[in-house]
Amino acid sequence: xxxxxxxxxxxxxxxxxxxxxxxxxxxxxxxxxxxxxxxxxxxxxxxxxxxxxxxxxxxxxxxxxxxxxxxxxxxxxxxxxxxxxxxxxxxxxxxxxxxxxxxxxxxxxxxxxxxxxxxxxxxxxxxxxxxxxxxxxxxxxxxxxxxxxxxxxxxxxxxxxxxxxxxxxxxxxxxxxxxxxxxxxxxxxxxxxxxxxxxxxxxxxxxxxxxxxxxxxxxxxxxxxxxxxxxxxxxxxxxxxxxxxxxxxxxxxxxxxxxxxxxxxxxxxxxxxxxxxxxxxxxx
Amino acid sequence: xxxxxxxxxxxxxxxxxxxxxxxxxxxxxxxxxxxxxxxxxxxxxxxxxxxxxxxxxxxxxxxxxxxxxxxxxxxxxxxxxxxxxxxxxxxxxxxxxxxxxxxxxxxxxxxxxxxxxxxxxxxxxxxxxxxxxxxxxxxxxxxxxxxxxxxxxxxxxxxxxxxxxxxxxxxxxxxxxxxxxxxxxxxxxxxxxxxxxxxxxxxxxxxxxxxxxxxxxxxxxxxxxxxxxxxxxxxxxxxxxxxxxxxxxxxxxxxxxxxxxxxxxxxxxxxxxxxxxxxxxxxxxxxxxxxxxxxxxxxxxxxxxxxxxxxxxxxxxxxxxxxxxxxxxxxxxxxxxxxxxxxxxxxxxxxxxxxxxxxxxxxxxxxxxxxxxxxxxxxxxxxxxxxxxxxxxxxxxxxxxxxxxxxxxxxxxxxxxxxxxxxxxxxxxxxxxxxxxxxxxxxxxxxxxxxxxxxxxxxxxxxxxxxxxxxxxxxxxxxxxxxxxxxxxxxxxxxxxxxxxxxxxxxxxxxxxxx
Numbered sequence: 192x193x194x195x196x197x198x199x200x201x202x203x204x205x206x207x208x209x210x211x212x213x214x215x216x217x218x219x220x221x222x223x224x225x226x227x228x229x230x231x232x233x234x235x236x237x238x239x240x241x242x243x244x245x246x247x248x249x250x251x252x253x254x255x256x257x258x259x260x261x262x263x264x265x266x267x268x269x270x271x272x273x274x275x276x277x278x279x280x281x282x283x284x285x286x287x288x289x290x291x292x293x294x295x296x297x298x299x300x301x302x303x304x305x306x307x308x309x310x311x312x313x314x315x316x317x318x319x320x321x322x323x324x325x326x327x328x329x330x331x332x333x334x335x336x337x338x339x340x341x342x343x344x345x346x347x348x349x350x351x352x353x354x355x356x357x358x359x360x361x362x363x364x365x366x367x368x369x370x371x372x373x374x375x376x377x378x379x380x381x382x383x384x385x386x387x388x389x390x391x392x393x394x395x396x397x398x399x400x401x402x403x404x405x406x407x408x409x410x411x412x413x414x415x416x417x418x419x420x421x422x423x424x425x426x427x428x429x430x431x432x433x434x435x436x437x438x439x440x441x442x443x444x445x446x447x448x449x450x451x452x453x454x455x456x457x458x459x460x461x462x463x464x465x466x467x468x469x470x471x472x473x474x475x
Numbered sequence: 476x477x478x479x480x481x482x483x484x485x486x487x488x489x490x491x492x493x494x495x496x497x498x499x500x501x502x503x504x505x506x507x508x509x510x511x512x513x514x515x516x517x518x519x520x521x522x523x524x525x526x527x528x529x530x531x532x533x534x535x536x537x538x539x540x541x542x543x544x545x546x547x548x549x550x551x552x553x554x555x556x557x558x559x560x561x562x563x564x565x566x567x568x569x570x571x572x573x574x575x576x577x578x579x580x581x582x583x584x585x586x587x588x589x590x591x592x593x594x595x596x597x598x599x600x601x602x603x604x605x606x607x608x609x610x611x612x613x614x615x616x617x618x619x620x621x622x623x624x625x626x627x628x629x630x631x632x633x634x635x636x637x638x639x640x641x642x643x644x645x646x647x648x649x650x651x652x653x654x655x656x657x658x659x660x661x662x663x664x665x666x667x668x669x670x671x672x673x674x675x676x677x678x679x680x681x682x683x684x685x686x687x688x689x690x691x692x693x694x695x696x697x698x699x700x701x702x703x704x705x706x707x708x709x710x711x712x713x714x715x716x717x718x719x720x721x722x723x724x725x726x727x728x729x730x731x732x733x734x735x736x737x738x739x740x741x742x743x744x745x746x747x748x749x750x751x752x753x754x755x756x757x758x759x760x761x762x763x764x765x766x767x768x769x770x771x772x773x774x775x776x777x778x779x780x781x782x783x784x785x786x787x788x789x790x791x792x793x794x795x796x797x798x799x800x801x802x803x804x805x806x807x808x809x810x811x812x813x814x815x816x817x818x819x820x821x822x823x824x825x826x827x828x829x830x831x832x833x834x835x836x837x838x839x840x841x842x843x844x845x846x847x848x849x850x851x852x853x854x855x856x857x858x859x860x861x862x863x864x865x866x867x868x869x870x871x872x873x874x875x876x877x878x879x880x881x882x883x884x885x886x887x888x889x890x891x892x893x894x895x896x897x898x899x900x901x902x903x904x905x906x907x908x909x910x911x912x913x914x915x916x917x918x919x920x921x922x923x924x925x926x927x928x929x930x931x932x933x934x935x936x937x938x939x940x941x942x943x944x945x946x947x948x949x950x951x952x953x954x955x956x957x958x959x960x961x962x963x964x965x966x967x968x969x970x971x972x973x974x975x976x977x978x979x980x981x982x983x984x985x986x987x988x989x990x
Contacts, residue, residue, distance in 0.1 A: 203786035207797040210783060213854065214804055217815045220826050224818075279547040286543035298544075303981060304974065312915065312944070312966050312973075313558035315951040315959045316565055320558060327518055328509045345554020352547065377539050408810050409917045413952060424810045428922065431814050439818055446811040457806035458799070465862050 225443035246444035258445055260419050261426035265405055265449070268336050268422065272343040273401040277393050279344065280351025285381050287352065288359035289367065302353055311409050317342060318413060336422075339414045343404055351396050358392040359385065395463045398456060405453060423449045496533055500526065525549055559970070566744055566963035569720040572956045574735040581736035582698055582705070585722065588733070589696025590672065590680055591709055597691030599681055602639070602647040603668070604655040611671055614639055614650045615681050615689060625652070626673035626681065646687075661686050705732065719743075744964035757937035758946075758965070764845070765942040769913040772852045773906055779853060780860025781898075784868055785890075787861075805858035813922040816851045820923075841939030844924050848940050852919055859909075867901040868894075907980040911973050920945045943969050 228243040250258040286292075287299055311317070318333070321342075325332025332338050362385070370380050386393070405424070412425045421429075423445070430442040457464065503526050510518040532538060532545040576584070599615040606612040606627060614634070615624045625634045640649040649655075661668065672692070673681040681689040695709040705714045705722050714722035714731075720738030721731035747754050783801065787794055804812060819826045822836040837843045871894060879889035920926055926941035926949065936949050943965060951962035 200791060203791055204793075206783060206786045207791075207793070207801070210779070210857070211797065211800055214801055216826075217812060217819060217854070218803065218807075220819060221811075221815050279550065282543045283547040286540045290540045290543070292540040295540075304977060311917065312969055313555075313562045314948065315962045315966070316558040316561035317554075318951070319565070319959065320561060323515065323518065327513045327515050328506055331506075341550075342554050345550045378542075381543075402808070406808050406810055406918070408922065409948065424808070428810065428814060431818060432922070432925075437818070437821075442814065446808075446815070450807050450811060453808055454803070454806045461802070465866065 221443045221446060224439050225447050227440060229440070246440035247448075249441050250445055250448070255418075256426075256441065257419050258423075258426070258448075261421050261423045262449065264336050264415075264420060265423040268340050268343070269401045269404040271340055272404045273397040275340075275344050276351050276400050277397045280355050280396060281386070281389065281393060282381070283352040284355035284359055285385060288356045299356075314409065314413065317410070321414070333414060334416055334420065336415065336420060339410060342410060343407070351400065354396055355389065355392060358389055362388060391463055395460060395466070398460050398464065402453060402457065492533070496530070499529065503529075521553065525553075562963045562966050562970075565959055566967045567739060567741060568737050568960050569735075569740040569743065570737045570960040570963075571958035573733060574720040574737055575957075576734065576736055578736040578738075581734050584734050585705060585732050586694065586696055586698060587672065589694055589705075589707065590682070590692040591695045593679065593691045593693040595691070598684075599689040599691065600647060601681070601683060601687055601689040602650050602653065602655070603661075603683060603686050604650075604653040606652055607654075612653050613673055613681070613683070613689070614647055614653065615673065615675075616647065624675065625650075626675065628671070628673065631673065631675050740960065744960050745967075748961065748964055748968075754961070757935055761937050761941050761943055761946045764940070765914060768845075768848065768940075768942055769910050769916075771849050772856060772913040772916070773910050775849060775853045776856035776860045776909075777864075777902075777906060779857040780862075781864045783857065783861045784864035788865065788868055801861065802858040804854055805862070809855055810918055810922060812855060813851060813919055816847075816854070817923050820847050838924050839928055841928060844928055844940050848919060848923055851923055852913070852916070855919070856909075863902060863905055864898070867898050870901065871897050903983070904980055907976065911976060914942070914973060914976075915944050915969070916942070917944045917948065921948070 225246055226242050226244070228241055228245045250256060283302075287295060287302075321333045321338055323332075324338065325334065329335065330337060331341065366384060367380055370384055375383070405422075407422075408424045408428070411422045412428070415421045415425055418426075427442050427445050427449070430445075431437045431439060503522055507519055507522045507526070510522060528545060528549060532541040597617060597619070599617055601616075602614040604612060610627055612625070612627045615626055616622070617624075623634050623636065623639070624631050625638070638651045639647050642648045656664070668683050668686065671683050673689070675681055675691075678694040680692040680694075682692050683689045695707055697706045697708055698704075699706065703716050704725075706712070707714070713725045715725050717723035717728060717731065718738065719735075719740065721733075721735035723732075724730040748758050749755055787797060791797075818824075820837040822828065822834065822839070825837075827837070828834055835843060837847050875893055875897075876889050879893055880886075884892070920940055920942050924938070924940045926938035926945045928940075929935060929938035936953055937946050941949070947962045947965040947969070950958050950965060
């Protein structure tokens with residue numbers, strides 16, 4: 192019996208193992224490269240020949256590579272975007288889920304439709320507009336992470352509101368009614384009942400938004416020209432994006448440091464994120 | 476009871492609310508003054524509208540939905556709807572490098588360009604520096620006429636030898652009211668100095684040649700406001716508005732004056748894209764590849780992900796390990812994994828050539844580059860498909876399969892004719908949004924191949940792996956030549972395609988009816 196199960200299962204293992212190898216391949220190379228002091232991408236041998244932390248130390252000591260600033264910029268802008276867009280999304284979702292008002296249906300349809308338009312489709316328009324804003328208020332125009340932040344929030348609303356509304360719809364109406372009978376106002380119901388109840392979903396939305404912003408490249412590279420103001424994505428790309436001069440060592444080290452927190456965040460939230468995915472969200 | 480205790484109506488909550496609103500108001504008012512100071516009327520109007528909308532919604536009683544929605548709606552209008560609208564407007568303009576400013580500024584610039592050396596070829600000895608207020612100023616000496624001037628960029632006045640000091644060779648070495656710059660400062664400002672024009676009155680100017688000499692220029696262009704023409708009086712050529720954003724020679728319309736301005740072009744950008752062979756061929760190529768790329772990406776990732784979901788569906792040894800390990804590509808920031816793959820595919824030191832003992836330039840040939848893009852996207856995308864696939868599998872009741880088995884269907888038969896249709900029904904909308912996502916998947920193209928390989932010999936900018944979004948990006952920002960109008964036209968076409976696609980999905984999934 193057990194041998195027949197083994198035979199029936201062999202293709203499952205074969206598939207899973209080959210995909211594991213496929214998955215592991217670039218991860219293995221980036222790890223060995225990050226410890227290779229020569230700075231090239233490790234390829235001459237499968238086992239590391241030399242081992243050193245020089246790529247890692249370079250990130251924190253070389254003044255031409257302000258890795259700490261990049262990391263800080265990425266974390267600040269991603270966290271700010273995640274928090275703001277979840278707050279805006281939750282408030283909008285609450286209104287759409289619990290209130291009936293003129294324009295509700297049109298609003299929902301519009302939200303659904305623009306979900307599929309990434310804001311960077313209008314990138315030349317955004318660029319030209321932010322160029323003008325720069326002339327008026329440099330802090331919020333082209334070249335500043337706060338200008339970029341505003342654009343991210345503007346684009347993030349649609350997806351979040353839609354995802355959160357789906358969750359709020361599953362909370363029974365009786366809850367609102369009993370709270371109202373107890374004398375709660377609408378803002379109180381929102382802050383004191385829905386917010387705590389929805390906190391797992393809010394957390395998932397925030398994490399997805401954080402990861403999405405952290406990964407965003409096109410607008411960030413267009414906007415952030417100063418070396419100090421770059422995000423990790425734009426900063427690290429400069430190492431290896433060039434045609435001729437490519438320095439893989441520091442890039443690999445920087446990538447690993449930047450990925451670890453994200454991977455941990457993702458894996459711990461895994462169960463909730465998967466729930467969110469199957470209910471219709473797409474990772475940006 | 477508890478609500479009155481915690482209270483959002485209490486003084487603390489009120490204070491918080493007004494403090495927050497006040498802070499936002501203060502910020503907006505600061506922005507408004509900045510906009511007004513720069514005479515930016517449109518921005519000022521937008522800021523005022525925000526101010527009014529925010530304060531009205533939060534200060535009036537009732538109107539609960541408005542209070543909850545207003546912030547989102549404002550952001551949405553400013554950063555999504557406005558750029559979209561602006562894209563539509565831009566696509567109707569001839570807006571590109573050389574045609575970036577408005578007409579009045581273009582005319583000013585042309586007039587400056589119309590300064591030519593005067594007939595006598597006057598040269599001036601010059602003593603250049605800055606006046607006490609930090610502006611450029613110069614002493615100019617016309618040796619042929621023994622005329623001495625003190626010139627700034629605004630005006631000019633005659634002075635006498637008493638105001639200056641000369642050395643033994645007659646060179647001016649000091650002057651009242653001018654501080655000479657150091658040689659290092661002069662070197663830094665080299666270009667700026669070359670562009671200085673000191674007006675000397677009667678249409679004559681002095682233009683520094685280096686730091687000690689200036690040459691005399693006269694205005695050769697005359698702008699006729701009534702007829703809207705510019706005449707080059709020296710060459711005897713009349714330039715007229717060619718209605719495309721440039722002044723063109725009346726006799727030879729291909730000869731135009733620089734710079735031009737943003738001119739209304741109607742649907743010209745679209746027409747060019749669809750009929751001008753130089754633009755149409757790359758556009759059609761990019762379009763076809765975009766569709767193929769999105770289809771292949773969804774197809775391959777879905778096939779692998781679904782197969783994996785089926786393989787790991789039942790209890791299997793190491794299942795938890797497989798599951799945890801195989802979603803790693805989804806958890807690692809994608810811009811990094813794409814760049815790492817870029818290194819792996821490198822011809823000279825990439826691990827793939829090393830592994831296969833080959834020396835293939837993967838990104839040099841169009842088909843190997845396309846294959847690489849699909850392979851890397853498979854790596855990035857199969858975990859997502861696996862996750863949604865296994866979720867969908869779990870939601871199909873097992874009774875269905877049992878019933879099929881009792882009716883005598885084999886496992887494969889049951890899967891193909893019962894499970895798969897059900898799965899497609901559940902996953903259909905997700906697959907279509909995945910298609911839309913890949914349709915706009917800028918990162919993978921830009922970071923992996925940069926859209927290449929590009930046949931750059933004939934000035935083409937579209938490469939073999941460029942998709943519409945990367946093509947639009949390159950058109951607008953790719954090189955030193957920026958064509959915002961054309962790029963917006965490409966974006967508009969993408970709006971149209973993605974919009975149609977998503978409307979179709981929404982109809983089909985009947986989401987709209989359950990709102």
